Amino acid sequence: MNTSEFISTSPLKMIPNASFTWKTPSNIALVKYWGKSDPQIPKNASISFTLNNCHTITTIDFSLKDSSSGVDFELFFEGKKKAEFKPKIAEFFKRIEQYCPYIFDYEMHIHSENSFPHSSGIASSASGLSAIAMCLMSLEQALHPEISQAFINKKASFLARLGSGSASRSIGGPLVVWGAHPDIEGSSDLYGVPFPYQVHSNFANYKDAILLVDKGEKQVSSSLGHHLMIDHAYAENRFQQANENLSKMSQILQNGDVNAFINLVESEALTLHAMMMTSIPYFILMKPNTLEVIQKVWKYREEQDSQLCFTLDAGANVHLLYPEREEKSVNSFIESVLSSYCEKKQYICDRVGLGATQL
Structure with missing residues (x-):
């Protein structure tokens, strides 16, 4: 697997403060994936409908720190600090550090809310992790304005996958495929891709x-x-x-x-x-x-x-x-x-x- 395209090599012009808000949906798989290998690689390809009303809204406030001594963040879910959610997000940041090294330079305040009940089988991790990934990519775009929207979406799906596999399918829509498959042009184990063929009315x-x-x-x-x-x-x-x-x-x-x-x-x-x-x-x-x-x-x-x-x-x-x-x-x-x-x-x-x- 070639992940080098997602490693930032260009010098970044740091900004002191920034804030970004994204609304990202959940999705419902039509063909399921169940089983994976590290790092978040699916054992089979899957395809999902992207939803609309079941979504997560996440705001991340970024403040430049004096030193880059580690990832520094606070997490608020529906207005309250959620210490029990922090280990999963911390693990996510650890997995993406080589692809988003700028996260060490910022203190992050993450505010997130769902339009649906958490942990009840509506893929809250999919919408939640994809929303964080999109906020991070908005910061990366602010630090590196030359990157294209297509690359932003591709890398956001790549990053989201490292937090939750199904999150890779929540960046685009209406149909997204995740997992390399010979019949789906452009498909990859590393990120989701829009279903590339004409869908019947x-x-x-x-x-x-x-x-x-x-x-x-x-x-x-x-x-x-x-x-x-x-x-x-x-x-x-x-x-x-x-x-x-x-x-x-x-x-x-x-x-x-x-x-x-x-x-x-x-x-x-x-x-x-x-x-x-x-x-x-x-x-x-x-x-x-x-x-x-x-x-x-x-x-x-x-x-x-x-x-x-x-x-x-x-x-x-x-x-x-x-x-x-x-x-x-x-x-x-x-x-x-x-x-x-x-x-x-x-x-x-x-x-x-x-x-x-x-x-």
């Missing part, structure tokens, strides 16, 4: 309603789940299957076969959780209401001749994907039937978005 303006079945902390972190793939009995078959499914998904997105899309997306979701249930130690992140929702979705799709489908991340919440033309009927179904399976009847109506936005 059937998948334009797709909707995603997230049913908050369980808003609590996950019982098992994604990091631990990925680690359990190392000696998993079915790991190699899974990696091969996922890459084959990405080839299929690429064709589906181009030819507009929504029924094939439904079958593949739901199969991927259930396979992800099957890998969790067959690891050693094994674990189950779905809740009884997760299964109830899935059964209701299948029944609704059959009775209404609908193209509604579900997918899952590494948690209990259910993402409902559906075409824009079904928005009114699906939202009525959610409100009248599915909301009763959600915690306090809460759900989020989202849609496919375009990625990071500077505020």
Whole structure:
């Protein structure tokens, strides 16, 4: 792997103070990645819809220090200091220090907030780490104005990946591929790339309603789940299957076969959780209401001749994907039937978005 293009070699003109704010979205994988090697290299390629309403807004205030004795930062999440979040961010800064050496020269105050519950299976680390990466790249651009926006996005995805693999897919949109794959031109294990082919109009303006079945902390972190793939009995078959499914998904997105899309997306979701249930130690992140929702979705799709489908991340919440033309009927179904399976009847109506936005 050649990472030299991300190492800054030009002299930087330091500035005393700066502040940048970015809003970056979460994403929902259609073909999942589960299993990685160091440093944050996926065992298989993945593709995701970028979301819009589920996002993180992060501001970083940079102040030049007298000495560069180490990374110096304070972290505030939704207005409060979050000491428990600091180790992960500190580890992230350690991983990127050779690519962003200027972080040693600044004291950083990081203020972050989510539009959705943290650690409930809506990829908060994806939106959170990508937002920090974009703020860092805004500083790098201020110190080195010659760099292009294309390079900024590419390096931000590269940096975000070192904090959270799925964060590499939250910089752009509406469809992003992460992981080297022979059928996806320009794809890389080091950063996410926009899906490079023409997407059929059937998948334009797709909707995603997230049913908050369980808003609590996950019982098992994604990091631990990925680690359990190392000696998993079915790991190699899974990696091969996922890459084959990405080839299929690429064709589906181009030819507009929504029924094939439904079958593949739901199969991927259930396979992800099957890998969790067959690891050693094994674990189950779905809740009884997760299964109830899935059964209701299948029944609704059959009775209404609908193209509604579900997918899952590494948690209990259910993402409902559906075409824009079904928005009114699906939202009525959610409100009248599915909301009763959600915690306090809460759900989020989202849609496919375009990625990071500077505020």
